[in-house]
Amino acid sequence: MEAAFRLNINALAKAGAADGIVAIYFNERAGIVQIEPNRLTLIFNGKIYKAVLERKTIFGDRSCTVTRCLTCARIRRSLVLVDCKLTCRECAGLIYHSNSGHEAERIQAKRMKILDRLESLDRRKKWQHRATRLRLLRALAALPPA
Numbered sequence: 001m002e003a004a005f006r007l008n009i010n011a012l013a014k015a016g017a018a019d020g021i022v023a024i025y026f027n028e029r030a031g032i033v034q035i036e037p038n039r040l041t042l043i044f045n046g047k048i049y050k051a052v053l054e055r056k057t058i059f060g061d062r063s064c065t066v067t068r069c070l071t072c073a074r075i076r077r078s079l080v081l082v083d084c085k086l087t088c089r090e091c092a093g094l095i096y097h098s099n100s101g102h103e104a105e106r107i108q109a110k111r112m113k114i115l116d117r118l119e120s121l122d123r124r125k126k127w128q129h130r131a132t133r134l135r136l137l138r139a140l141a142a143l144p145p146a
């Protein structure tokens with residue numbers, strides 16, 4: 001995969017507010033980003049890419065410009081240009097969901113929470129319903145090994 005060029009949508013919209021044109025440089029090549037009220041057009045390396053622009057309200061009275069990924073249609077603050085495609089980082093495969101360290105931590109936290117509620121593995125906690133205990137034991141058994 002070639003290097004990815006990241007387009008910060010809000011920054012480009014702000015920069016392009018005056019005359020609607022922003023020059024970009026990537027891999028020693030120049031490109032142009034044209035900003036229109038509801039559309040961003042990127043012209044780079046002989047290709048034209050278009051993305052919609054939307055205003056998104058943040059903190060009530062403030063707003064920023066966002067776009068939608070052309071692949072997954074989700075609202076994004078930035079898009080990446082990689083392998084002649086303009087998509088979000090997730091669709092470009094630049095974000096990895098299964099970070100093993102994080103996942104193991106999450107499972108361990110879940111295990112501790114269940115064990116805490118069970119109090120003891122071999123006898124029922126006072127006032128705890130049999131059905132609740134069964135549900136917790138099943139949830140514990142369903143967790144992947146540490």
Ligand SMILES: [Zn+2]
Pocket residue numbers: 069070071072073074087088089090091092
């Ligand atoms: Zn996407």
